[in-house]
Amino acid sequence: MKIRGxxxxxxxxxxxxxxxxxxxxxxxxxxxYQSMADIDIAHRLPNKNN
Numbered sequence: 001m002k003i004r005g006x007x008x009x010x011x012x013x014x015x016x017x018x019x020x021x022x023x024x025x026x027x028x029x030x031x032x033y034q035s036m037a038d039i040d041i042a043h044r045l046p047n048k049n050n
Contacts, residue, residue, distance in 0.1 A: 013044065018044060019039045020036070022042055023036070
């Protein structure tokens with residue numbers, strides 16, 4: 001799953017922190033409810049803005 005639009009505020013963010021941001025964002029927007037057990041790994045991908 002690729003998710004766009006989550007602000008990159010921490011340049012040394014761990015994969016766990018990335019996953020937690022994804023879960024929080026999805027829940028806050030009533031899009032999808034998942035837990036850390038549902039995510040194997042999460043990481044940022046470079047984009048044209050950074």
